[in-house]
Amino acid sequence: MDLTVVAYVVYLLISIGLTIWVARTLSTNGRIFLADVLRGDEKLADAVNHLLVVGFYLVxxxxxxxxxxxxxxxxxxxxxxxxxxxxxxxxxxxxxVLHLGNVFILNKMRRRGIMEKEQIPPVPPQGWATPATPAL
Structure with a gap:
């Protein structure tokens, strides 16, 4: 058998195996991170996780x-x-590089969500207080 064909077969087997292993690892361990980025919305985190895995496989x-x-x-x-x-x-x-790019983008989304959360007052305003008149 031609060694070039052997190289092709070995390359494909290892590359496909690595891609599947990395995608499963990222999917399993990234779910918690996605849930945090998406403010605890588990269904949305699962959907985004699945879409990221499909895109990862395609690329x-x-x-x-x-x-x-x-x-x-x-x-x-x-x-x-x-x-x-x-x-x-x-x-x-x-x-x-694809993994680091995903983590970078998701971390930016997470930070933005944390900043937005900090800007919301913990208790809504109760009303207006009239200013006190100065005593003479």
Whole structure:
């Protein structure tokens, strides 16, 4: 079997496995963070979490598919490992950048929600008090 084809198969298996593992980990552990960002709305947090996972899969699987083609044919075992290390390294970097981008955006939303919450008075105004007249 051609080593380039072996490189493709190994690359796809590892990349797809990594993408699924990262998506499940982020989905499971990110749910609590999303619920906090969305002010405790569990249903909305679950829906947003699911949409983020679907988007994560689409972007990553699309990138993995586009990045499949090797520039040069793989001639030996050394070339196989070098090609795989470059391809998998780039996939891992893309996964990390997407994760950090999501966390950054969600953290901004969370901070905005906290600031808005702090601006609401704890007790609504009870009415107006008339100013006292100065005593002579």
């Amino acid at each position: 990553n699987f699309g990138f993995v598919a586009l990045y499949l083609k090797a520039a040069d044919a793989v001639e030996d075992a050394r070339g196989l490992f070098e090609a795989l290390s470059v391809k998998l390294g780039v996939v891992l970097l893309v996964l990390g």
